[in-house]
Amino acid sequence: MSGLFDALERVAGPVILAPGAALLRGFALDDAVALLAAIDAVAAVAPMRHMVTPGGFTMSVATTSCGDLGWTSDARGYRYAAHDPQSDLPWPAMPVLFRALARESAAQAGFPGFEPDACLINRYVPGARLTLHQDRNERDFGAPIVSVSLGLPATFLFGGIKRTDPTLKLRLLNGDVVVWGGAARLRFHGVLPLTHGTHPMTGACRINLTFRKAR
């Protein structure tokens, strides 16, 4: 039954979450196997690692990047950098499939012409979470963010422009895409601790890709 419901949501098109924010149920499903293979190739060059926040906390989520710029965090702050600080090598190139999926997703949600220069790859194991935050390290808030969920489901928190605004809880499944731009670009959001489970494609984890135009 849930399979049928998912399929119906897919043909129904974008679900508008707020002005500027849309959920594209299953939009990346046909690409999931190829995306995961490409993620493995990126992680072979730029391994997933647990970054330290400026406040000194080690993140429960493991992170790597591909594209011209990668997202990094350390005691000095959050920023985008052209090199992986761990190896001093440039981040791996963004796979063509990633670029195409990001562009098509953004267009579906009303943001044509999206050309991401950074893709942050996050891996969640059971218990890993992302506290409520805004994505504001990018130079230009005119471009949206495209977020692709793979593997185990997660509960996504979608808040308002103030940290204390009420949050909507959204279950994100393998192949779901969320696009975030315009009036929604600076909304607070986060991910609740991942619950235990195994997914046929990823095993005991969830992987999230977020595509950004960082400069």
Ligand code: MD6
């Ligand atoms: C995640 N995503 O879903 C984390 N940011 O694992 C994000 O932090 C995020 O999904 C901006 C826009 C969409 C997102």
Ligand code: FE
């Ligand atoms: Fe975010």
